[in-house]
Amino acid sequence: MSEPRRLEVLRAIVEDYVHSREPVGSKALVERHQLGVSSATIRNDMAVLEEEGLIVAPHTSAGRIPTDKGYRLFVDQLSDLKPLSSAERRAIQNLLEGAEDIDDVLDRTVRLLAQLTNQVAVVQYPHLGNAKVRHIEFVLLAPAQVLVVLISTTGRVEQRVITVPSPVTEPALHELRQHFLQGLAGTTLTRITSHLADCLATVPVQLRGTAGALGRCLEQLAGINREDRMVMAGTANLARATGDFPLTIGPILEALEEQVVMLRLLSEMEQDARGVSVRIGSENPYGSLSEASVVATGYGPDASAMVGILGPTRMDYPNTMAAVRAVARYLSRVLNE
Structure with missing residues (x-):
C-alpha cells in the first residue's frame, strides 16, 4: 500500500466519522471520496491501518473509527489551517473590541470560542510575571476618600476605594498621581514594592501621609493574584456530547470545575509550527482528561497565558485549531491596544 493513499484513507475515515459519528466502511469511503481505487483495495488499506493501531472496529461493527494515534497522525498531516470566513472574523472583532475591561474581554472570548467550536472554551488570566504598570x-x-485605579499592560484593571489620613484637594491628588506615574509607569507589577520607596521619599512632606496610603493600596492592587484562574464557557456543549465518552463525563466536568488540572495542562502545552498545541485523548497525562482532546494557543504580550477548547476526541480539528488561533490573535490585539 502506498503511503500517500494510506494517509488519504485515514483522512477520509476521520472526516466521515467526525461528521456522522458512525463507524466508516470501505463502501462508504468509495462513494464519498475520490480515492481512485476499488472497495476491495480500500478494505486492504483499512486492514493495514488497523494493524498499525490507527483505526479500530468498535464492537462487531463492519466499519472503523480512528484511535487517538490515528487522530494524532491526521492532525500532524495538516499542512496549514484554513482561515476563518470573513463573517466569523468580523464577529470576533466586533465582539472583543466592545469589551470594557480584562474581565469582560475574557468572558466574551470564551463565549465566542464556545459558539464557534461547539466545545468547552477556556482562557487563563494573563500571567502577571511580565505585566507592567500602564x-x-x-x-x-470625598475630602478623605479616594478611588485608586491600577491598569496593567495586560489590560487588567484593579481598583479600590480607600480613606486617606487627612482631607486632600483635587490639585494635590493630581500632583500625587503624576508623581506615582512618573516613578512607576513601565515598572513590572512584581517590582512595585521596591520602586514605591523611591517614590515616597521624594513626595512633599505635607502629602506624605496621603501618599503612603495611596502607595500601600497600589501595592495591594498589584499583588492581587489571578494567574491561577481561568474562565470557561460552553459546558453545555460537553453535556450534549455524552455519546462520545465511553465511560462518563463526570471526571472531565470535575477537572473543569476545580481548574487545577486544566491549568496545569495548559501550562505544559507547547505550540507547534502552526501556532497551536493539540493534546489528544491518552496523550493527556491526567486521567480525568484521557478521553478528551484539548486545543490551545498562547495569547498576550508574551503569549504565556493560554486560550483554547476542550472536547471529545471526535472533533473537527482543522476548524477548531483555526478558530482557537484566530481568537487568540484578536485577543492579543485587543489587549495590546
Missing part, C-alpha cells in the same frame, strides 16, 4: 488614576470621591 496607568494609575486617583479619583477624589
Whole structure:
C-alpha cells in the first residue's frame, strides 16, 4: 500500500466519522471520496491501518473509527489551517473590541470560542510575571476618600476605594498621581514594592501621609493574584456530547470545575509550527482528561497565558485549531491596544 493513499484513507475515515459519528466502511469511503481505487483495495488499506493501531472496529461493527494515534497522525498531516470566513472574523472583532475591561474581554472570548467550536472554551488570566504598570488614576470621591485605579499592560484593571489620613484637594491628588506615574509607569507589577520607596521619599512632606496610603493600596492592587484562574464557557456543549465518552463525563466536568488540572495542562502545552498545541485523548497525562482532546494557543504580550477548547476526541480539528488561533490573535490585539 502506498503511503500517500494510506494517509488519504485515514483522512477520509476521520472526516466521515467526525461528521456522522458512525463507524466508516470501505463502501462508504468509495462513494464519498475520490480515492481512485476499488472497495476491495480500500478494505486492504483499512486492514493495514488497523494493524498499525490507527483505526479500530468498535464492537462487531463492519466499519472503523480512528484511535487517538490515528487522530494524532491526521492532525500532524495538516499542512496549514484554513482561515476563518470573513463573517466569523468580523464577529470576533466586533465582539472583543466592545469589551470594557480584562474581565469582560475574557468572558466574551470564551463565549465566542464556545459558539464557534461547539466545545468547552477556556482562557487563563494573563500571567502577571511580565505585566507592567500602564496607568494609575486617583479619583477624589470625598475630602478623605479616594478611588485608586491600577491598569496593567495586560489590560487588567484593579481598583479600590480607600480613606486617606487627612482631607486632600483635587490639585494635590493630581500632583500625587503624576508623581506615582512618573516613578512607576513601565515598572513590572512584581517590582512595585521596591520602586514605591523611591517614590515616597521624594513626595512633599505635607502629602506624605496621603501618599503612603495611596502607595500601600497600589501595592495591594498589584499583588492581587489571578494567574491561577481561568474562565470557561460552553459546558453545555460537553453535556450534549455524552455519546462520545465511553465511560462518563463526570471526571472531565470535575477537572473543569476545580481548574487545577486544566491549568496545569495548559501550562505544559507547547505550540507547534502552526501556532497551536493539540493534546489528544491518552496523550493527556491526567486521567480525568484521557478521553478528551484539548486545543490551545498562547495569547498576550508574551503569549504565556493560554486560550483554547476542550472536547471529545471526535472533533473537527482543522476548524477548531483555526478558530482557537484566530481568537487568540484578536485577543492579543485587543489587549495590546
